[in-house]
Amino acid sequence: MTFRSVAIIGLGLLGGSVGLAVRECLPDVTTTGYDADRATRACAATRGLVGQVCDSAADAVREAELVIFCVPVGAMGSAAREVAGALPAGAVVSDVGSSKQTVARELAEALPGRTIIPAHPVAGTERSGPDAGFASLFQQRWCIITPPAGADPEQVRKLSTFWEALGAHVEMMDAAHHDLVLAVTSHLPHLIAYTIVGTASDLENVTQSEVIKYSAGGFRDFTRIAASDPTMWRDVFLSNKDAVLDMLQRFTEDLTALQRAIRVGDGEQLFEHFARTRAIRRSIIEQGQDDARPDFGRGDHSA
């Protein structure tokens, strides 16, 4: 048994995908939704992202057993304040934010005394907005739930059942550890990708058209995640600052060591480093978190 009515606040890639996944996987559950952007609400209604698109966040949550905030992490607090007066007594409040300590604190401040169980489905694409969502986004992906100390186990179980119904594997984790793990598996990669794409655009001796033309040499792999939503990512870096800066420091040390190996011509160190990174790729593919086809199946070959 899970929740019978779900309110989704924020109808972009994540919120829209939750709505579509509920319609497909939990057809008996009713969904309401709201987005601060009028055009997004109109598109959400057309695509049927939720059963009912409401004109205010308060209206959307009035009958909800579960409220999921799907807004950028910097907007969680204000979004929560908007629904404070309308939230039913027993409703569970959750979210899909990419950092968990800050979000847990902001939701708790905005909704004192309420049942708050933050969560983070580790899934997404480089697209954003109400057009971007699809029902199978969470299939085979992990959803990390970070219940605060003293959370009601029955409500945690219901939230867990909800995400499993949408196709996700659920893992429980401490919010601080979540923020560290995601800093390395998601936040640092995005920061690096944004940086290198920026560096490549600013060169004076290589044209942008050359960068684009010869991107198949490796650069294009970075452009996908560097095309992600700028507002979302600005907020992630500001809200998970400490863990991101820690990972960045380690990355910079490692890069400096390789830079030195190149400068002094230490081929052995380079080879040793490059040889040990293949095993990780293999494990990621074995565990179904990526596609084994060479080149991600780009192009029409049968290798």
Next chain:
Amino acid sequence: MTFRSVAIIGLGLLGGSVGLAVRECLPDVTTTGYDADRATRACAATRGLVGQVCDSAADAVREAELVIFCVPVGAMGSAAREVAGALPAGAVVSDVGSSKQTVARELAEALPGRTIIPAHPVAGTERSGPDAGFASLFQQRWCIITPPAGADPEQVRKLSTFWEALGAHVEMMDAAHHDLVLAVTSHLPHLIAYTIVGTASDLENVTQSEVIKYSAGGFRDFTRIAASDPTMWRDVFLSNKDAVLDMLQRFTEDLTALQRAIRVGDGEQLFEHFARTRAIRRSIIEQGQDDARPDFGRGDHSA
């Protein structure tokens, strides 16, 4: 009109793909091949990567009008010396190496007085070895030819026709400019990817199994190119040292600026940077150098 007989020295991903592409696209052209590794030669014979697998590099080139070296760039010089005595008078010597100034110099030293026209098809996958090649690798990809000063235009044209026949678009470029362009579109991305995958493996407070599990948050995009052949990449960095170090310096400056923006909480600077990287992604897709399906078409959704 192009060459009637092609010798391929080195039968890994690139050499094997050239052989298979010739068989498919230029069925009248005969191919011979050699690889220093006995097991690779056996596999090449089984897969039919070339018409005839020879027992020495010299035997492979004896009747060739075009010889293509498909070995790691650090091995070009010694591979070329092996064929020096057997190379027919009018044969054109080329290669597929990822750096061009060093390779051009080493081939010229090993084969004085011969016609050398270096080339670099900007195509590949993360796989390597004689099992990895496929005939369509070069379809819709760019092949950069870097003719030295005074190169015979007729031979350059024949090499160009050869690559076009295999499905590539051909571009002529100065070797020094090639090395700069590829430093940013290929070499720097590989170095960064190798670094971050190494950083993630060395953490003491996040387990390797967590890194793998939650890799769909962005990290997995880096693991693909960090699974590339370590020997090949060691050689690339050593042979294109100056351009790589130059790009790395710029990248580090840009990363430091973003790091500072995170530390001081400058959301505006982060947003401004993240917003301008989307356009490049769009152009890469429009020009057919990547796949527009969200997530590279991973998974079975229809977004």
